[in-house]
Amino acid sequence: MSVVSAPVPRQPATRAVLRRGLRVIWGGIRVERRPFALAVVGSVLWAAATVGTAGAIGWLTDAVIEPAVGRRSVSAADLWAIFGLLALVLAVNVVGVILRRVYATVAGFNLQARYRRGVTRQYLRLPLAWHHRHPSGQLLSNAHADVEATWQVFNPLPMAIGVIFMLLIAGGMMILVDPFLAFIGLLVFPGLFAANLVFQRAMSPRITRAQELRAEVAQVAHESFEAALVVKSMGREDEEADRFRTRTLELRDSLVEVGRTRGTFEPVIEAIPTLGTLAVLGVGTWQVAQGDLDAAQVVQMAYLFSILAFPVRALGWVLAEIPRSVVGYDRVQHVLTARGGLEFGEGRARRDGGPAASRLDGVTYRHEGEEEPALHAVDLVVPAGSTTALVGPTGSGKSTLTNLALRLVDVEGGAVTLDGADVRDLGKGEIPAVATLVPQQTFLFDDTVRNNVTLGADASDESVWAALRVAQAEGFVRALPGGLDAMIGERGGMLSGGQRQRVALARAVWRRPRLLVLDDATSAVDPSVEQAILAGLREASDGMTVLVVAYRMATITLADQVVYLEHGRVLDRGTHAELVDRCRGYADLVHAYAREAAERAAVERSEEEAR
Amino acid sequence: MSTEHHDPTSSRIGAQSELGTLATLRRGLELSPELRRGLLVTVVLAVVATLGRVIIPFVVQQVTDNGILASGGPDIAFVARAIGGAAVVVALTSVAQYFVNVRLFTSAESGLATLRMTAFRHIHDLSVLTQSTERRGSLVSRVTSDVDTISMFVQFGGLMLLISTAQIMLATVLMLVYSPLLALVVYLCFVPLVFLIRRFQPMLGRAYGVVRERVGDLLGAVSESIVGAVTIRAYGVEERTAERIDKAIEEHRAAAIRAQVRSVMAFVSGQAFAGLTTAVVLVVGTVLATRGDLSLGQLLAFLFLVNLFTQPVLMATEILNEMQNAVAGWRRVIGVVDTQADVSDPGAEGVHQERGPITVDFEDVSYAYPDGPTVLEEVTLRLEPHTRVAVVGETGSGKTTLAKLLTRLMDPSGGRVLLDGVDLRDIAFASLRRRVVLVPQEGFLFDEDLAENIRFGRPEASDDDLALAVTELGLDAWVDGLPHGLATRVGQRGESLSAGERQLVAIARAYLADPDLLVLDEATSAVDPSTEVRVQRALEGLTRGRTSVAIAHRLSTAEAADLVVVVDRGRVVELGRHADLVGRGGVYSRMHASWSSQQGSDVVAP
Ligand SMILES: Nc1ncnc2c1ncn2[C@@H]1O[C@H](COP(=O)(O)OP(=O)(O)O)[C@@H](O)[C@H]1O
Ligand SMILES: Nc1ncnc2c1ncn2[C@@H]1O[C@H](COP(=O)(O)OP(=O)(O)O)[C@@H](O)[C@H]1O
Ligand SMILES: [Mg+2]
């Protein structure tokens, strides 16, 4: 089996990685200016203290310790001077490190949080078609692993900036000592730069692949865990484990490749400054022999170089993080820049409490990527206050139609209106405020019964109970430990299928919508309960227009109007009695059970007669 | 046959294992044996690389002292030799470091891959109830980001800890040689640090543990917003959902920063002690030097040793912090791996049954969900071979529970279920899953094409088998009408199909699996009546010779069954054929009356 892999466009692995990486970092810095500035201040303090420690010890040796040893006596004041100076430098160092690390962390995690909010906001904004195209596991990975990959670079970043500061000090001092020798030594930097370019180029495609595979592993895991019941009941655990193994091993290989690249780069970055030191020593010695330089200068130069060896590694860490950061950023950006959310108008829906009228005029709709439209020029009039039943074989387009009526998706041709206004002209949140859908697939939140009904709005217990009563859910909710405040598990897993449907129904009823759309919303409910629900609905549905997708006769016969759909076309409409008379497909559909019973009875009779 | 059966109360997935740090590391190594493989060679190489790094400053020292500052002017020949030698050492060090890196990455990633796979597999081995104690998104984090958390530590940390320890011991010996008194001073200065670290470590461990849990919550919340996309849009509750997600994001951010701040404090206190030690050594050393116990040169050399000592100590505190982070990730993964699978496969010891006609017995079976009331009470029931059984009852009466017990997705709290006289708990899964298949209320399709989804029932089935199954179920017309036939992709969770179509695929899948006992739990609830009747007839023909159990609200199923089982509030209240029950005036006749009244009177018998 294969996973549709992330359709994230791959950036060509260009030389621009470094430049783009710096731009990403710069963008982050601009957003988190304050914490970043504090981290840099800390880093500068730290750098100064690090250089200062060596200086302080040198100075103390010359000015205090050596004379004291010479005198063979030391005063308490001398000892305090030694201790005090070192403690002072240490204090600066500690404050610097705390500022640097804490605020680097704050900046990094603030950025992560900010981008996670951005990404998840997009998930909520983007149309359903977009969700169809993107596996959930991948979206999880975008929101977590990719955001993390983008901003992880902020951990070593302030330290690297401190290092640059150190390099500037050291470079200045070197030039003061001897420009020629400094020039030889500073050749190290073009060397580092070149090594880094090679590294970035080798690393980018590998990191890209690794992040893709991370998403795929998450995707397989997410799908497989969602399928857990089916996997178990068919005993397919081994096959699923194999599927996961394939991806995991690919991820492993890819990460080992990343490691190999990094593992090559690091020793090189580490060796270059050391080689620089050796070069300075060699050339320096030669110059001393020539009499151009005195020995102490060379020694000082070598010392300056040696204190840089470790910090330069920190610079290497930032550089090593850059490709990952760029790749993460691209993947996150792919979500953030996705277009195609529904555009909303300015119009407001009427909220006078009276029933709403819904209408579809010549509506054509094609699911994304399909050639055949799922609905062809469908006309449907649902008059205010009426009950309309939508009947049709499986896959005829009923659910598609309900989604269009509430503008969960937009038509390809024709128009959908609510109270005469094109749904595309209504403002955001207007339609849900007056029209409610109970989808065919029940979805409950991992929350309490109450919150699942009210969806977080303020509500009196009484109103919630009333809605539950209409949906025939009062009885079992009262029996739950905690009643309205009982948690019902992820997707309502602690309830039976029919109980879940009834909570979903109560959720719709509680809103007292002006248009209620029920998409086969009682399929898991037994007939007697269904009857009770329908009776309750009828009472509560004063001032409500109802569009109901149904197969069961009890529901259909309640309708003022029945619309029969087949292959995305409206074949007939009228009352139940009219349709039974003149529409063959309809009659076959609604009488299937009765005919089946009659045939069975006939067969049994003839079997008995034969005996 | 009586085997010991363990406590039937279901377990929850451990949020985190309760193991201490060392025990966690030990268990972690046990689960990822690759982490230890070839470690000796890696350590040797790492020692070489570390020695190289220590030698270089030493050579530089020599070059300056004995080369440039040589008494008779710079000794160019010596300098050249030393630099040449140093260059060779640098090259060797780099090569050694390269191999260390590659070996570490390889063993770390291999070990973690094994850990991921073990955890993944174990999650599938847990019972459905145990699985449902955690959100799916959070479960995903146990095989992804929790494992990623460990990688940094196992790549570098473990080894660096070893090397740091070695370096600390080396420095200690050298310090003792130079000046036992000053060495004692150094150690005295560091004693408080040891206590501090010991206090900090568990605090850090807890803080990182919280971070891992927040990551799980975050993924759970995000996953809910993705899977519930339709409902969220239909109800216009984007904002509330966004608030829920933001809360999870914010809690994660706060927890992450809190943990990081603690780790900074731990590190900084190490640094403070290191700095203070240098100061104290310099003070005491100066006193000693003025007394003539120590030369100035010796004092400065000793300071160099102190540095050699504090560097690895600082490194070690840093790694210990990172280790707590890794341990937090490990605890989560171990938490799931060590969760007992309460409905477990007897495996090799289990009974392997022959395929063929099947008899099912429920003996005094009771069931209560964890912390819940009893939902099935003392059900005793026999399902003969070759019978078609219909289970009917109100929603919430316990039908699905019955089906889950029958297919051993759960074990009864009391009593037993027998297949051909053998307790379900004693039958090997390989045999049980082959013989008994459940089509659940909400079937799940994979993001593959139709053929792959149907083949899930029997992976070895040929294309012809597939086509035959589709035809026999009367689904060929539907499949032919699809743009790509059996190669049509169904989308995530099958969402490119209508709900009824998804159910048809789920039935085809079970049908292809060809079990001896087929259990259908409202498997056609979203399918239109004509199609349902057609599929049901096909199934009837095909299930002749096996046992089938169908749960349905459409009583047409019951009318056709050989046995109707009426469940009411967790009890089997009626049992018999439709014809016998319908006139009895009990629960069933009421249900049937309500059902047939819905079918209308305008039925035209053919
Ligand atoms: N997201 C989708 N992408 C492609 N095709 C789809 C999608 N959703 C539904 N379809 C197809 O559109 C048709 C109508 O589906 P639907 O409206 O769900 O039918 P129903 O009448 O059973 O509710 C079906 O053939 C189905 O396969
Ligand atoms: N996972 C669960 N945890 C707790 N209670 C549950 C769980 N699943 C079902 N129940 C409860 O058990 C009872 C029987 O449920 P079920 O067997 O699913 O009923 P149905 O007859 O509708 O299939 C219901 O009251 C339901 O609330
Ligand atoms: Mg539908």
Ligand SMILES: [Mg+2]
């Ligand atoms: Mg059920």
